[in-house]
Amino acid sequence: MAILNILEFPDPRLRTVAKPVSKVDKKIKQLVADMFDTMQAANGIGLAASQVDVHQRVIVMDLGDDSIGPRVFINPEVEVLDDSTNPYDEGCLSVPGFYETIDRPAHVMIRALDGDGNPFEEEAHGLLAVCIQHEIDHLEGKLFVDYLSTFKRQRIRKKLEKIHRQNA
Numbered sequence: 001m002a003i004l005n006i007l008e009f010p011d012p013r014l015r016t017v018a019k020p021v022s023k024v025d026k027k028i029k030q031l032v033a034d035m036f037d038t039m040q041a042a043n044g045i046g047l048a049a050s051q052v053d054v055h056q057r058v059i060v061m062d063l064g065d066d067s068i069g070p071r072v073f074i075n076p077e078v079e080v081l082d083d084s085t086n087p088y089d090e091g092c093l094s095v096p097g098f099y100e101t102i103d104r105p106a107h108v109m110i111r112a113l114d115g116d117g118n119p120f121e122e123e124a125h126g127l128l129a130v131c132i133q134h135e136i137d138h139l140e141g142k143l144f145v146d147y148l149s150t151f152k153r154q155r156i157r158k159k160l161e162k163i164h165r166q167n168a
């Protein structure tokens with residue numbers, strides 16, 4: 001059991017593009033376990049390895065009781081299935097305390113490896129579709145604040161920088 005440090009916006013390390021996992025070995029399984037501990041301790045529903053400064057394509061998710069419980073996505077990809085979009089009030093463990101409505105494709109096909117390295121695909125809509133796209137963005141070095149106006153993003157950045165200075 002290990003709780004890892006979560007990087008916060010505007011930390012430049014969050015901009016790193018993650019590399020594909022070549023083999024789901026003991027080291028990756030340990031990372032997945034530590035990411036679940038970290039996400040649960042922080043009351044999150046999704047966490048990408050990039051957020052704990054590990055730049056490999058690993059995501060953990062636990063959307064709560066209306067879904068299937070803890071999930072792992074390794075080397076995930078999404079294919080957008082139609083033109084519909086869905087506005088959702090998104091937050092992020094790397095942007096604590098801020099929530100903004102973001103429009104994303106509503107209906108996607110997810111292809112990934114599970115926590116044992118076995119490939120699977122799953123059609124997604126609703127919160128799962130929102131969350132997987134949010135987390136894959138992290139693996140590309142992208143954050144939900146990048147979809148906001150420059151003005152809103154700068155305001156969030158200044159507020160978080162102030163909090164970080166106060167905590168230092």
Ligand code: QAP
Pocket residue numbers: 042043044045046047088089090091092093095096097098127130131134
């Ligand atoms: C990403 O976000 C997500 O500000 C996961 O103070 C969010 O787990 C995908 C959290 C919404 C889809 C919809 C945020 C916890 C957790 C905070 C999270 C906070 C404490 C965010």
Ligand code: CO
Pocket residue numbers: 091092093094134135138
């Ligand atoms: Co996030």
